[in-house]
Structure formats: C-alpha cells, structure tokens
Amino acid sequence: MDELIEKARCGDEVAFRSVYEQTSGRVYALCIRMMKDETRAGEMMQDTFVRAWQNLKTYRGESAFTTWLHTIATNACLVALRTQRRRREDGMESEELEAMMAPNATDPVDRIALERAIAALPDGARTVLLLHDIHGYRHDEIAEMTSTRPGTSKAHLHRARKLLREALSQ
Amino acid sequence: MNCESVRSWLEADDADETDALRVGEHLESCAECQAFAAMSDPVTSQSATSLPDEITPPADLWAPIEARIQAQRVLRPTFAASTRPGRDWQQTASIITAVAAIVFLAVVIRSSVAPVATESMASFDEPNVESQLAAAIEQECRGAMRELSLKQGGDVVDPRTLALEAEALEVELAIADTRLAIERDGEEPRMMASLARLCRVRLRLTEHVQELARS
Numbered sequence: 001m002d003e004l005i006e007k008a009r010c011g012d013e014v015a016f017r018s019v020y021e022q023t024s025g026r027v028y029a030l031c032i033r034m035m036k037d038e039t040r041a042g043e044m045m046q047d048t049f050v051r052a053w054q055n056l057k058t059y060r061g062e063s064a065f066t067t068w069l070h071t072i073a074t075n076a077c078l079v080a081l082r083t084q085r086r087r088r089e090d091g092m093e094s095e096e097l098e099a100m101m102a103p104n105a106t107d108p109v110d111r112i113a114l115e116r117a118i119a120a121l122p123d124g125a126r127t128v129l130l131l132h133d134i135h136g137y138r139h140d141e142i143a144e145m146t147s148t149r150p151g152t153s154k155a156h157l158h159r160a161r162k163l164l165r166e167a168l169s170q
Numbered sequence: 171m172n173c174e175s176v177r178s179w180l181e182a183d184d185a186d187e188t189d190a191l192r193v194g195e196h197l198e199s200c201a202e203c204q205a206f207a208a209m210s211d212p213v214t215s216q217s218a219t220s221l222p223d224e225i226t227p228p229a230d231l232w233a234p235i236e237a238r239i240q241a242q243r244v245l246r247p248t249f250a251a252s253t254r255p256g257r258d259w260q261q262t263a264s265i266i267t268a269v270a271a272i273v274f275l276a277v278v279i280r281s282s283v284a285p286v287a288t289e290s291m292a293s294f295d296e297p298n299v300e301s302q303l304a305a306a307i308e309q310e311c312r313g314a315m316r317e318l319s320l321k322q323g324g325d326v327v328d329p330r331t332l333a334l335e336a337e338a339l340e341v342e343l344a345i346a347d348t349r350l351a352i353e354r355d356g357e358e359p360r361m362m363a364s365l366a367r368l369c370r371v372r373l374r375l376t377e378h379v380q381e382l383a384r385s
Contacts, residue, residue, distance in 0.1 A: 013239060020232060025224035032225055042231055049235045114217055124187040133218035151204075152194025156187075158180050158207040164218065166183070 005065055009056045016056075019065075020049055026066050026135070027073050033130050034077035036119045044080060048073040063141075070135065071145040074127060078146070081123050117167035125160035128153050171196045176203050344368050 001022060007015035027048055031041040051072050052059075059068055118126060127146065131137045132153070139150040139157075146153070171179075171189075176196045179185045197204050348365045355361070 024227050028227035029223055029225040046235050050238045053239050122187050124190055134221050134223050149194045151197035152190050154207050155190055155193040
C-alpha cells in the first residue's frame with residue numbers, strides 16, 4: 001500500500017486507482033451512512049478522492065492512510081450536511097425523503113433496523129458513532145479528525161448510544 | 171455548564187448539538203460526568219460494532235473520479251487557487267468567473283460533438299474523446315462549484331455567493347441544453363429567443379460577479 005501511495009504521490013494515476021480499490025469500501029461505508037443517500041454518498045466519494053489526489057503531497061504518513069481519507073470524507077460530509085440543512089431552512093431545497101440504503105434481502109431484520117436507527121441520529125452523534133463503533137477510532141483521533149475535543153466526542157457517543165437504544169427498543 | 175445541565179444534555183432526546191462543544195469541555199474537567207457519559211448499554215455498542223466497516227461502492231464510481239482528476243490536469247492552473255484556504259471575495263468572484271468560462275468552453279466542445287455527449291453526462295463508455303473531455307470538464311466544474319459551496323459552509327456565508335453559484339451553474343447548463351436542442355431541431359424561433367434570454371442572464375451574472383470583485 002505504501003508503495004502505491006508513493007507512486008500515486010508522483011502522479012501515477014494507475015497506482016491511485018489501486019489505492020482507491022483498496023480503500024473505497026471503508027470510505028463508502030462512512031459516506032453512505034453519513035449522507036443516507038446513494039447519490040450524495042457518491043458525490044462525497046468523488047470529492048474525497050479528488051481532494052486526496054490533489055493533496056497527496058501533504059500526506060506525511062503520520063496516520064494511517066485510511067484515517068487520512070476518513071478525515072477528508074468526514075469533513076466533506078459534515079459540511080455538505082450543514083449546507084443541506086441551511087438550504088432547507090432557507091427554503092432553498094425541498095424536504096427530501098431521507099431514504100435509507102436499500103435493504104439487502106439477505107440482511108437480518110435487526111441489521112436493517114440498526115442501520116435505520118443510525119441514520120436517524122443527529123449529524124454529530126451519528127458521525128462519532130460511525131467513527132468510534134464501526135470504524136474503530138479512539139476519541140482523541142475522532143477529535144482530531146473533526147476538529148473538536150475528545151470530551152465532545154465522548155458526549156456525542158453517549159448520546160448516540162442512548163438514542164439508538166431507545167430507537168431499537170420501540 | 172454545570173454537572174446537571176451536562177447530564178440533562180446527555181440524556182435529552184432533542185438536545186441542541188451546538189452545545190456539544192461546551193458539554194465536551196465540561197466532561198474533560200469533571201471525572202464524575204465523564205464516568206456518567208462512559209456508561210452505555212453494552213448491547214447497543216456491540217450492535218453497532220457488528221455492522222460492516224466496508225460497503226462496496228457502485229462499480230461506476232471510479233469513472234467520474236478519474237475524469238475529474240484528468241480534467242484537473244487540464245485545468246490545474248485555474249483550480250489550484252480554489253483549494254487554498256483564506257480566499258477573499260475577489261478570489262471567490264474570480265473562481266466563479268473562471269468556472270463560468272470553463273463551463274462555456276465545455277458547452278462549445280459539447281455542442282461540437284452533439285448528440286454523442288447528450289446521452290449521459292455520467293457515461294464514459296463512448297469512445298469519443300472530445301465528449302469525454304467535455305463531460306469531465308463539466309463534472310470538474312460541478313465539483314468546483316460544490317467545493318465552493320462546501321468551503322462556504324465552513325465560513326461565514328454570504329447569500330449572494332450562494333445565489334451566484336446556483337445561478338451560474340443553472341444558466342450555463344440551460345444554455346448548453348438550449349444550444350444542443352437548436353443543433354438537433356434547427357433554429358426554431360422560440361428556442362432562439364430562449365437562448366438570447368439566457369445569454370442576457372449570463373451577461374447580468376457576469377456584471378454581478380464584476381461588482382462583487384470590485385466590492
């Protein structure tokens with residue numbers, strides 16, 4: 001992976017495609033759960049990888065490459081969600097149906113319910129829950145990724161789990 | 171914030187997320203509240219961790235990314251500026267002007283290869299290099315517009331810019347569609363009038379951009 005990143009950093013698009021193929025699943029899992037919409041998730045994927053390509057030279061290898069990508073994706077999604085919310089408040093965009101990912105017929109019902117419950121969480125709580133519980137980041141890492149504080153991450157996680165518990169018990 | 175208000179925030183169904191930072195600050199200095207916040211139903215957290223951390227993206231998602239990367243090679247001098255932090259109004263206006271100019275270029279290219287490019291802007295299966303480039307440039311412009319919008323989401327938002335951004339994109343795309351329709355159906359008076367009207371709107375938009383740049 002490091003070799004591919006190094007080649008991509010030198011402008012090798014084929015290497016960058018290989019990097020994409022190895023990392024896109026983890027980035028997409030975050031984007032689709034954040035945006036709750038396949039089209040918007042696709043846009044965020046585009047923005048994340050194009051921005052990563054533009055800024056590869058600034059990646060110093062201090063964190064895992066997927067952490068770096070997740071940071072770009074998280075911020076892109078959060079800002080897009082803020083913009084979307086503001087436009088809704090301003091009446092610039094009609095209320096969209098926040099469609100969940102199409103449930104897979106083979107998925108157990110409780111997984112579908114869980115995905116729906118996560119999708120219904122407030123943005124901040126959902127972000128931290130996804131990064132902490134699903135992608136395995138620590139609070140200090142999440143704080144760095146989202147430009148907040150570890151305490152804020154803990155607060156969001158507590159609330160996310162509480163809301164999730166309530167939603168799943170209904 | 172005191173312990174009581176922090177705990178009520180943590181337990182509220184409709185807590186204001188903008189208070190999360192202050193709650194976090196309190197948690198970092200209060201061991202009791204931190205312990206309170208750390209309590210959570212293990213079943214719930216285990217449920218979430220059981221979800222897959224990888225979801226296969228649609229197979230065709232790489233194509234627009236690749237197209238935007240290639241378009242950037244062409245457009246690098248213009249868009250290099252768009253990623254720099256701390257852009258001021260004049261820079262923003264310049265970017266909008268540049269985007270409008272590039273969309274116009276894409277329109278010209280697109281018109282020259284119509285109707286191939288009209289089939290689908292997202293499709294890169296056509297062997298026609300020009301149409302692919304036109305589509306890639308348009309995709310890049312959409313990305314640049316979105317980036318501009320995202321950037322504004324993080325900064326103080328001026329509604330004039332949002333309006334300009336939306337207007338620029340809509341007008342240029344409408345002009346593109348009208349030109350293609352004229353090329354396909356001939357110079358039908360109603361379409362010609364629409365094109366003239368859209369071009370006037372674009373002119374007004376350019377004037378607005380110039381005014382913004384001066385202000």
